[in-house]
Amino acid sequence: MGELHNPFEGVPSSALTARLYEIRRQERSLLVEFLHTLAEVERRRVHLDLAFPSLFAFLREHLGCSKAAAFRRSTAARLLVRFPEAEPYLADGRLCLTTFVDLRDVLEGRAVEVLDRASGKTEDEVKALVASYLPREAPADLLRRLPQPSSGPEIAPSAPAAASEPAALPTPSAAPAEYRARPTAVVEPISEELRVLRITVGREFVADLEAARAALSHQIPRGELAAVLHEGLRRVLRDHAKRRAAETDRPAAKPRVTDEDSRTIPAAVRRAVWKRDAGCCAYESQEGRVCRSTVKVQFHHIVPYARGGKATVENISLRCSVHNLHAALRDFGAERWA
Numbered sequence: 001m002g003e004l005h006n007p008f009e010g011v012p013s014s015a016l017t018a019r020l021y022e023i024r025r026q027e028r029s030l031l032v033e034f035l036h037t038l039a040e041v042e043r044r045r046v047h048l049d050l051a052f053p054s055l056f057a058f059l060r061e062h063l064g065c066s067k068a069a070a071f072r073r074s075t076a077a078r079l080l081v082r083f084p085e086a087e088p089y090l091a092d093g094r095l096c097l098t099t100f101v102d103l104r105d106v107l108e109g110r111a112v113e114v115l116d117r118a119s120g121k122t123e124d125e126v127k128a129l130v131a132s133y134l135p136r137e138a139p140a141d142l143l144r145r146l147p148q149p150s151s152g153p154e155i156a157p158s159a160p161a162a163a164s165e166p167a168a169l170p171t172p173s174a175a176p177a178e179y180r181a182r183p184t185a186v187v188e189p190i191s192e193e194l195r196v197l198r199i200t201v202g203r204e205f206v207a208d209l210e211a212a213r214a215a216l217s218h219q220i221p222r223g224e225l226a227a228v229l230h231e232g233l234r235r236v237l238r239d240h241a242k243r244r245a246a247e248t249d250r251p252a253a254k255p256r257v258t259d260e261d262s263r264t265i266p267a268a269v270r271r272a273v274w275k276r277d278a279g280c281c282a283y284e285s286q287e288g289r290v291c292r293s294t295v296k297v298q299f300h301h302i303v304p305y306a307r308g309g310k311a312t313v314e315n316i317s318l319r320c321s322v323h324n325l326h327a328a329l330r331d332f333g334a335e336r337w338a
Contacts, residue, residue: 094119135191245274281320296321
């Protein structure tokens with residue numbers, strides 16, 4: 001068999017991204033048209049004539065949408081009929097289908113205000129916005145045992161554990177497979193300021209949590225879960241700042257003399273670079289976009305160390321691991337790097 005032809009061979013990267021932008025613009029326009037058409041299908045009850053009991057069933061069985069996609073599209077079509085002022089927000093990308101649907105309970109009587117505030121926001125940010133309009137009461141702290149496999153009657157979850165009595169959670173080996181695969185933690189906004197954190201933990205975590213409650217009992221007498229965990233997070237961040245950004249309350253009066261040809265980056269340089277780049281990846285595209293990722297941030301020699309680059313504030317910058325590797329591949333080539 002001959003090699004497959006790459007249709008993008010010789011096409012400049014700028015042309016690829018321009019084409020993607022144009023396709024995305026067309027996709028948004030088609031989405032608005034799709035929603036209007038779907039609303040007309042429902043208005044004429046075409047789906048009933050085609051023997052589908054609901055618009056949801058029509059989308060699932062006739063158009064092949066997933067359950068989530070069918071829900072979002074049917075809901076959005078009805079919303080667009082009620083709030084036609086949302087059309088330009090969908091057409092130009094200020095809102096996507098998901099964020100538009102997330103706004104469904106807060107649009108009545110204030111559609112333009114809500115649409116403006118939601119423009120350009122992520123799904124999590126829109127959920128927080130909705131919670132600011134419809135705040136809910138914060139639930140009490142809850143620590144309970146997961147159900148365990150049993151041949152007898154089903155075991156009911158235990159009552160919330162008291163602060164001095166850690167819940168006895170099953171060990172990973174005793175838990176069924178569906179509980180060994182820990183679900184991702186969920187952070188759900190319930191008001192403008194409050195969030196609910198849902199996370200599944202193991203026996204060792206509970207034991208450490210109770211030990212932390214005891215250790216912090218003078219500082220946090222009531223042992224509130226949020227306060228204990230937040231104090232732990234603060235200490236992790238302080239420790240990270242000391243290790244990565246060389247932060248200290250007592251910087252040396254005279255910086256330690258370091259061989260300028262050494263790969264080691266002096267603490268004073270790390271502090272200055274971390275502060276200048278705000279702890280974020282400072283990679284900048286030709287168009288002027290800065291990455292600003294805070295994940296796996298590393299110190300990067302702009303002029304590579306292997307080519308004589310010095311560990312100076314001017315030559316050191318922060319990079320996420322992906323852009324650090326990207327720079328290495330650009331500077332040395334994939335074959336040499338491998």
